[in-house]
Amino acid sequence: MKRLIERSRSVGEVLRWVTQNPGKVSASHYPIALHKLGQLLQQQPGPPAGAGDSRGPAGQVLEQPEFHVLCQAIVSGCAKFDNFSIVNCLYAAAALGLPGESPLVRVLEDESRSRLGRFNQKDVSMVFSSEANNKALEAIFSSQLFYENRQERFIRSMAEWLPRKAENLTPYTMALIAKYVARHRLREPRLLDTIANFLLKRGEQLDSKVIQKLVFPFSRMNYRPSNHGELFPKLEAILEQKAGSSPLATVNILMSMFQLSHFPQTVLHQVFSPGFITNVMSSPYALIVRRYLSLLDAAVELEFREYSGPRLDPRYRVLMFEHALTDDEANRKYSYKGLVAEALRQLVGEECYRQDEVLPPGYCTDFLLWINRSGTVLPLSRVPAASRAPPATSPVTMSLRSSVLALTSDLQDFAPVVLSVNDKWHYCQNSDILVGSRAMRDRHLRLLGYCLVQLPYTELEKVSGIEEA
Structure with a gap:
């Protein structure tokens, strides 16, 4: 059956082989059929996809009864397909130009999503590694399943x-x-x-x-x-x-x-x-x-x-931001901020630091402390009001240069310290380089007179005993 499909010279021939011989068709034959349909449609003369036919190349076969039979066979049987056939069908449907809202694509994406934990690199990456055309690349990168993983x-x-x-x-x-x-x-x-x-x-x-x-x-x-x-x-x-x-x-x-x-x-x-x-x-x-x-x-x-x-x-x-960033809030349960907060509570007490303090021009800090010349962390009640960070609720009334002066007027006695908990999503993938927004925040806080202490997740993993392999 595989050879018969691959040697087919027309769309109709492919559809006839697959739909008229259901007993001889296995899971691995369906993506081959979809790929072959895409190849044949690419070879047919006529206007390119998108020029007068918004459905793309697949629009030429969508209305054929045999194509509906093919799609229905995949939809009905995909729960029993092996992982590679599922992903290969999804890629073939994308290369063919099927819209994301089509029943076939939705079912394949749902089935793939339910199996993500069991997929290995070969199941997905080998398929996506082949060179595709613009239409296929657009479909792949538009796929929520692919985009998220x-x-x-x-x-x-x-x-x-x-x-x-x-x-x-x-x-x-x-x-x-x-x-x-x-x-x-x-x-x-x-x-x-x-x-x-x-x-x-x-x-x-x-x-x-x-x-x-x-x-x-x-x-x-x-x-x-x-x-x-x-x-x-x-x-x-x-x-x-x-x-x-x-x-x-x-x-x-x-x-x-x-x-x-x-x-x-x-x-x-x-x-x-x-x-x-x-x-x-x-x-x-x-x-x-x-x-x-x-x-x-x-x-x-x-x-x-x-x-x-x-x-x-x-x-x-x-203010640029009035509270913690959305990403940080969404990832809070994965963050090491809770670990650091508990350590601070035990070491210096809650009265000696502020958490999630927003500082002009709108940067959310993880932990803000004040330390005197002898290295002692001071209770906020002992820090002169004029030396504390200006309130984030009134950024309009005070220029940044005034903020710096306020922070450094008693610098010989007090130093504002920001503990920066750098979780995994604050870095580029597989790198120790902070993402650009985080790096600029750090530059600006230093220029505003704050002393930054970086707490990278790789070090916090060691402390918590869950260092990645």
Whole structure:
């Protein structure tokens, strides 16, 4: 049956072999049939997928009764399929261009999800490692199942083939790949440099919303691409032209560049201009843009002192964050903050530290303590009010420079110390490099006069006795 399917010369022939001989068809034959259908459809003349037929290549067979019989056979029997056949069918359906909402794809994804704990690398990675076309890559990277689960062998393979395929990919496909790279914190230079080269070549033809998706992995992984000397000036020139077309995308791109310690002066003149601010204030995303602009303004004051252009009007300054980050809250049960909090309670007492304190310009700290010159941790009641961190509820009334002065006025007697619990998700994957947002937070807190004590999860694992193998 395998040879008969592979030697078929038409879509109809494949469907007849599979549907008219059910007793001779096993689980391994279904993905072969789906793959063969995809190959045959690719060879047929006519407009490319998406040109007048929104369903893509699969749209030509979706209405055929035999194809429905094939799909129903897979849906009915997939619970009994081996793992490799399940994943191979899912990949073949993606390569064929079946929509994610189709019953076949939904059932295969549900079955795959229920088996994730039993999948090995061969089950998934061998399938995803084959070179697919744009349509298949889009379907794969759009799959929630694939997006949520990191596949080591696939990543290694992708790092090999992506540089060769990049120039033939669409911006949408590359943006999906960038999203996957950022989601799993993959600090793989070959992948990141390929995205950067794609952006350098095509940036002028892309809108700022796509550019922000392609730029984000660099700041997420705290990685300056090898071509940053050419790329960053190119991005500045693009932003100068397109800053007003999508203010949220513009400030997102700026934030990525700031996290990498690159400060585009001419673009700052635009985003802090009255016209840009007026445009933002009347938009539905006014608050989030104000948060980003407030943090950018703080970064300018702390790290870009030679800048002499316009700044954000104090009336519009707000905290970037008012509480712990969503990711940190969602991962709280996996965090080592509880371990550190219990240790502090036993060692110094609850009256000697604050937990989850938000400090201007809106950084949430894990633990804040005050230590005198002799190394003693002081109860908060003994720390002069003027020397404590300024309240996060009134960031507008006090500039960051004033905050520094307040913190350091009695520095010879008291020192503010931030204990930073760096959990696994604060680092790039398989790396000791902090993600860009965390690294910038640490830079800014130091510049504000805080002494940072890093508590990496690798050290806390040893203390808790659950060090990873």
